[in-house]
Amino acid sequence: MIKNFENYKKNIALLERMAYHYYVLDDPISTDEEYDELYHQIKDYEEQNPNQVILTSPTQRVGSNVLEAFQKNKHLERMWSLDDIFNPGKLEEWLNRIYKSWPNINFTCSPKFDGASLNLYYKNGILQSATTRGDGIEGELITQNAKTIRSIPLKIPYKESIEIRGEVVITKDDFEKINQERLQSGENLFANPRNAAAGSLRQLDPKITAKRKLKFIPWGIGKNQIQKGSFFKLINEILQYGFYPTPFIKYCENIEDIQACYDNLLSIRHDYPIMLDGMVIMTDSIEAQKNLGYTIKSPRFACAYKFPAIEKSSTILSITNQVGRTGVITPVAELKPIEIEGAIISRATLHNYSEIEKKDIKINDTVIIIRSGDVIPKIIKSIQTLRDGTQIDIKKPTHCPICGSELLIEEIFIRCQNLSCKARLKESIAYFASKKALNIEGLGEKIVEQLLQEGIILNILDLYSIKIEDLLKLEGWKEKKAQNLINAIKNTRNIPLWRLLNALGIEHIGEAASKKLASNFGLEVFQKNYDEINSIDGFGKEMAASVIDFGIVNKNLIKKLFEIISPQIPQNIATKSNSFFALKTIALTGSLSKPREEISSLLESLGAKMTSSISKKTDLIIYGQNAGSKLKKGKELNIELIDEKQFKIRLKNEGIEL
Template identity: 50%
Template sequence: MDKIEYEKAITSLNLWAKAYYTDDKPIASDAEYDELYRQVEQFEEQNPSLKLSYSPTNRVGGAVLDEFKKSTHLAKMWSMEDIFSDDELLAWIGHGDKSGEFFAEPKFDGASLNLLYENGKLIKAATRGDGSIGEDVTNNALVINSIPLQISYLGRIEIRGEVVIEKSDFESINAIRAASGEPPLANPRNAAAGSLRQLDNSVVKQRKLKFYPWGVGENSLEFAKHSEVMDFVRSLGFLRDEFCKICSSVDELRNAYKELVSKRDEKPILIDGMVIRVNDLSRANSLGYTVKFPKFMVAYKFPAIEKTARLIDIVLQVGRTGVVTPVGLLDGVNIDGAFVKNVTLHNFDEINRLGLMKNDLVTIIRSGDVIPKITGVFAERRDGSQTPISRPTNCPQCGSELLDEGVFIKCQNLSCKARVVSSIIYFTSKKCMNIDGLGEAIVELLYERGIVQNIADIYRLDELSFMGIEGFKTKKISNLLNAIELSKTPNLERFITSLGIEHIGEVAAKKIAIAYPDNWLELSFEELISLDGFGEAMALSYLEFMRVNLDKIKELLGFITPKIVEIKTTQNAFSGKTFVITGTLSRPRDEIKAELESFGAKVSGSVSSKSDYVLYGDEAGSKLEKALSLGVKTINEQEYEALK
């Protein structure tokens, strides 16, 4: 075999593999494939410098990594908003211009993966991570047979999809594990996600993973519709589910959803809903994104699966704010591939509402990613073994007296281990400071050893801190300290989120960071309440947290320097003006507010004589009336667009 024959052999082997694994229509016998494969192997052994990156011999497992490296996506991988009813579907369609066609397909219950191709070759594969940065799992993607190592498109493109395990394969894997005395994998979704993060890709190869594409990231394709993009992607050699529909009306979407629900159990892969997206790409681009989700697509989740189980006991968990939450322990039940033993009970008012007792038979529901919960009690099936569930009076962790506020029962001891550990775990989590390697188990270990007793102690860690702790070798310590160092310059909204202020999540933190980047530590009630979407409870919670924890925050700021994201401004007639927005407009208020701020305008929540404009929409009320009485200039949306 010479170089030209070798290259032709590679092309033939990849074509035969696609026909076998992707198309399920073999065009060569196993013996024919094996013989040509052996010839290729022999050529590569003799000519290692000529080996092609897309040779099928690269699919052989056995490569073991020490760790996964970080990988930045060229285009962000967004998560999706969930809806659960036809009413929510109608509300989503009615929000913004979503006229025209919709593209509908199954929502696979697996692990998202981003594949980067350049010049027709697979360059990199990365997990979703936080949407911007994932983990480089190229080594594992190489052994997934449904991921082409080479495609006919030569432009740079990110192809995105879901890595899944078929139900039958999952059962076979667990049967093998049981025979060898290993614990079973929890469910196909967790198995797929866990497999992608195996450092030994020979394990990955055994898991029989499959990759189904659902979208693209960075690309230079010139298609007008998402359906055309996906037809093209699947023509490159990727798997295609037979249920992909273009719908032109709400009724067609409803019928497609009903059809998919009816096929749920017969599908070889776990699916937990139907993805709906605006098919026209220019319209999708104009709809844009919220802080968390694309506005042009949504996941219509399947109805919850309901099962019966027995409530064995109640355990109490203490969160970072001190709230004591009851968690139900079950005798165990399998729901859609997940073995459920714990259920949320929210609070003790919910226990009273259900009339719940220990050892009751109860109904459990679980829908997709939603935490399983109890929806009903079979009181008529009680046999006398049931016992009441009483409200706790002392903290299960520190023993201090609890404050019973009715709905919420709280531990007020700021030094309570559960509160401290929970707040540290939250602070280091992905959506907060994203300190890789400082997970729940390690935080608890460091706390128990007295090394980390508060959040600031994280930034006092050094190599000596880990001396004598089993499992902490030089490389692991170095990686952890590097991750801590990288966390010292977060965006301001991420830092505010990480503080764990009750009622202040990612969206609220971003609003504070954008509106008050210089004085966010010293805000007044009036300044907070003026922010769109802020209510009295949010403002008071923020103020109380700052009053109680100001010294601790300043201590943290001795280690951390939050970055302020500057908003680029465009000068126009609105620059330097103060706006108030009221009524219902064709676009979300936050979007218009961000646009005004990009012009250098300030958006206030209340009308005063100092206001320059009141932008009003339908059903504008007291704010418009007050503007008219004060002589403040009022403009509708059409006038606003004309003045921009």
């Protein structure tokens, strides 16, 4: 019997210790009976003294309320995707890029678990929120479900605000047990342990999540106040706060250490109770991480060294042509179903018809298929020695499978150019109006579908011709709702150019890339050539080609949208032409005192165009310590060079402090 509040607090501490040893360390210090008895004593005290309940009490782990839906929640710091490498040669290339700026750097290597990523936010030592990865910028708020996972401490001794990130996983054995239970109850089976972990984490009833034996394994941090030190020491300190110990985490000094760590994980891949799909390599210096910064999509200081993909063979039964949002026709192979790592694979992309010709793939061919982690199943090649005469050539389509209009057949891509094609229209307009794009409130996917079905709109441009009387004729529409939508559409006029570029849904071009395009080229973005676009820092061949192609196919649409919306060009293009850096193509190299992303953003705001490569078109190179091949090439090409000290003086002359 618990007599008073002090006694209650002591018993909570004891119960927490019992739970940690049982659920996390798998080393019980009490019997189940002793644990249950103490748990109920605490629960009885809390029911009799509701005003004294400590929010981090073990009894508070399972919420009683069932949610109707999950709220969206923004991460304080973006959750980035990692670039993948697959062999020792690519590992050496990646390390050499790091060594150019940090020649004596060391690394932390840890397993890459195949689960669901989760971001935990602690403030004053108390768990404030738990958010799924989502799109990296925001995810779903699942705090009540996360509290049911025993390896997530409700409080930690670290008092500064911090985001602790990790993977929610389930063991292979527990996955099999869950599927057996679902089979007996007539529910759909989970495809693999990763799906089971993600599905369990997103239950609207926390009590269901609590029944699943989920584990949270930390692998990194997000927003924090830590500027220097060893990441290896930091992550090991975090593990002492009550989290599940991250296995096989290693401090590596060189490529030999890293490869040995990888080889060890690869050797236990199939026998380890939790699914692994590779290893994460990260620079150990936190200062180096901040200095190296990020590309548009991923951190420069970390990568995923993926395990070799698992290969299996199957037979191509037929080809389905899919029409994407940008009108690209993608051939998809319908396969004789096979099982790869717990997932049943019955379809695989063939990417484009150029690839089909190159690989000489036919219907009824036996083909090799690979799948690695989350990678979409991919056909590698056909086994031509197994051909029996029943094989049929795969012919390029000449007409859109959805709208029947004639297709534009290019060297690689085949496109439906009909902007009214139903296969792409609804999704394109819904994306155009979404929060990530123009944020037209009240124009969700269902409303778009209704407007299309009733013939109110036939394309994106028609949005700007909608009249209130058109909407009032529709079922479920009243004057206030109709007027609100028309006002929301009108409010998109004069929005920043980058928002319009992002709203167009150009393949490979997201928010960050749209901002760079707007900042570099303004309204002339679709008049630029491939080399000019490819020279933007962080851009690549696919991104540049995608912008060029989109501009050609949608020339008239873009022109009319620009006329209707009158997007606002960035300030740097409008007013910063007097800056020393304006209109210059600039490259950064060497170790600088500030993260490159921060310096690049500042220069772009002054009208500069950033590039990651050195050529005759480069106007200026700003270099820091340990500058390597870029500086050497710059000297050979007689490009203007200034060191960081000179750079800061130039900024100071323009009234800017770095």
